[in-house]
Amino acid sequence: MKSEHIPKATIARLATYIQVLSEFKREGTDVVSSERLAEACSVNSSQIRKDLAYFGEFGVRGVGYYVQDLITSIKRSLGIDRAWNCGLVGVGNLGRALLRHREFSRKGFIIRGAFDCDPYKIGEIVEGMEIVCSRQLPAKVKELSLEIGIITTPPERAQRAANYLVGAGIKGIINFAPSRISVPSHILLEYVDFFHHFYAAAFHIRFAEHQE
Amino acid sequence: MKSEHIPKATIARLATYIQVLSEFKREGTDVVSSERLAEACSVNSSQIRKDLAYFGEFGVRGVGYYVQDLITSIKRSLGIDRAWNCGLVGVGNLGRALLRHREFSRKGFIIRGAFDCDPYKIGEIVEGMEIVCSRQLPAKVKELSLEIGIITTPPERAQRAANYLVGAGIKGIINFAPSRISVPSHILLEYVDFFHHFYAAAFHIRFAEHQE
DNA sequence: CTGTGAATGTGAATTTTTTAACATAGGTTC
DNA sequence: GAACCTATGTTAAAAAATTCACATTCACAG
Ligand SMILES: NC(=O)c1ccc[n+]([C@@H]2O[C@H](COP(=O)([O-])OP(=O)(O)OC[C@H]3O[C@@H](n4cnc5c(N)ncnc54)[C@H](O)[C@@H]3O)[C@@H](O)[C@H]2O)c1
Ligand SMILES: NC(=O)c1ccc[n+]([C@@H]2O[C@H](COP(=O)([O-])OP(=O)(O)OC[C@H]3O[C@@H](n4cnc5c(N)ncnc54)[C@H](O)[C@@H]3O)[C@@H](O)[C@H]2O)c1
Numbered sequence: 001m002k003s004e005h006i007p008k009a010t011i012a013r014l015a016t017y018i019q020v021l022s023e024f025k026r027e028g029t030d031v032v033s034s035e036r037l038a039e040a041c042s043v044n045s046s047q048i049r050k051d052l053a054y055f056g057e058f059g060v061r062g063v064g065y066y067v068q069d070l071i072t073s074i075k076r077s078l079g080i081d082r083a084w085n086c087g088l089v090g091v092g093n094l095g096r097a098l099l100r101h102r103e104f105s106r107k108g109f110i111i112r113g114a115f116d117c118d119p120y121k122i123g124e125i126v127e128g129m130e131i132v133c134s135r136q137l138p139a140k141v142k143e144l145s146l147e148i149g150i151i152t153t154p155p156e157r158a159q160r161a162a163n164y165l166v167g168a169g170i171k172g173i174i175n176f177a178p179s180r181i182s183v184p185s186h187i188l189l190e191y192v193d194f195f196h197h198f199y200a201a202a203f204h205i206r207f208a209e210h211q212e
Numbered sequence: 213m214k215s216e217h218i219p220k221a222t223i224a225r226l227a228t229y230i231q232v233l234s235e236f237k238r239e240g241t242d243v244v245s246s247e248r249l250a251e252a253c254s255v256n257s258s259q260i261r262k263d264l265a266y267f268g269e270f271g272v273r274g275v276g277y278y279v280q281d282l283i284t285s286i287k288r289s290l291g292i293d294r295a296w297n298c299g300l301v302g303v304g305n306l307g308r309a310l311l312r313h314r315e316f317s318r319k320g321f322i323i324r325g326a327f328d329c330d331p332y333k334i335g336e337i338v339e340g341m342e343i344v345c346s347r348q349l350p351a352k353v354k355e356l357s358l359e360i361g362i363i364t365t366p367p368e369r370a371q372r373a374a375n376y377l378v379g380a381g382i383k384g385i386i387n388f389a390p391s392r393i394s395v396p397s398h399i400l401l402e403y404v405d406f407f408h409h410f411y412a413a414a415f416h417i418r419f420a421e422h423q424e
Numbered sequence: 425c426t427g428t429g430a431a432t433g434t435g436a437a438t439t440t441t442t443t444a445a446c447a448t449a450g451g452t453t454c
Numbered sequence: 455g456a457a458c459c460t461a462t463g464t465t466a467a468a469a470a471a472t473t474c475a476c477a478t479t480c481a482c483a484g
Binding site: 006008011012014015016019020023040041042077078079080084093094096097100101103107108109147148171172174176178179180186188190191192193194195196197198199200201202203204205206207208 | 402
């Protein structure tokens, strides 16, 4: 089928599919049907087939999907069949947790630069990486071919960090700080805010109680 | 209007509205129109009015919304006008970052218990909280009236952590580990996985390049 | 106290997303 | 190598979410 516009929800589900498929692979399962994958992901099976159809035909009729092949195909479809160089701005509690998180490089997002403006932090080594002054961002973005910027500064500093990154020629920004920022329209911008999961929890738990 | 089923996307947007409204409040803005709020949140203005209509009528026709009142109303609607006691299982890199994150208590999610199974960690004090052995979970859940469990263990331990939490009588679980888990249907379960934001970034950046 | 302007709340229209249904293709068996 | 079986890919239907459009309501001015 191959299509141009991909729903955001599809991308999120593809992430889940990769996760579950990897688990199947570890268990030694070679082939899986959309039905079985759907159950493990708690979605509808035609949802899975539809999601995959956006990118191509990856299954074998009458058989199902070869687990390893499907993982490879999804990764290629998403553009994570290669490494992405990332720069992290703001090495505080969260920034450190992310730097120490092995999953980033395992998934192909390599954090190659860590920046902070605090003179006490500059020069410190975290997880084998030297913390560099934010002023050097433009130079480093070029030197290290950074494409994605990760913002983990306090919220009131997020816009400034974004400005530096944009000025330095970054292509996309993932903002972990709880503040809206503005960037030119050609820059990809994603907000990470897990509090809405907590809000959803609070809402649904209270709603369930209210039902009794 | 007041309705029963609330879309997940609405909850996520309400979180954004609170964030932006708080900023307006800090700037000294008392009244805001759905149009202006919409612009700041990058959504359609009737989207905002629709989202709010699920819960009631909070505005004044011809005027707009009183910022402080609206914040209060949204918080009450979501059930975050009171404190929620949380327990965190797995005090590693991420667990520590969360324990040190002030925003949790500021938003009403109070982490009252921190659990780990590593004997070297048990007894350690993090952010004024003693790390307790996971075996004590059932006793502590009751003692501290914990309602929400936060899982930050390695993925292969998430199911076990969930089992402990469910057995102890928790009401909801937020799973930060990248693995699907199963819990009884009356337990609320939310997965936090910010990698899909990175996937979306990779996908869109590469797509944009491909367009040129 | 009435008229005016402005922005809400909502029903209707549109768009998007999800689910169902099934014809089709590929593997397997005899 | 034909017939059968199974699960895909796709088209059509249903459901859900978003946007439009405007009648309604409130504040305020004259
Ligand atoms: N800690 C968490 O678990 C957590 C969770 C979710 C979101 N967040 C958000 O992530 C952000 C960081 O949180 P944190 O707990 O790590 O805070 P933190 O105060 O520990 O770290 C912030 C870091 O940013 C640096 N910084 C400030 N301005 C900067 C600038 N202009 N350029 C470069 N560096 C700059 C500071 O020196 C500091 O090292 C906050 O916006 C927070 O709301 C944190
Ligand atoms: N570090 C990050 O930035 C980050 C980001 C996103 C998701 N995650 C996920 O969060 C989880 C934790 O990551 P981390 O980097 O903190 O790992 P970590 O290894 O530093 O911490 C895991 C902790 O869990 C404890 N633990 C293991 N089994 C347990 C059990 N049964 N009961 C209680 N405690 C137990 C361990 O002793 C350890 O302290 C992982 O699943 C990871 O994939 C981490």
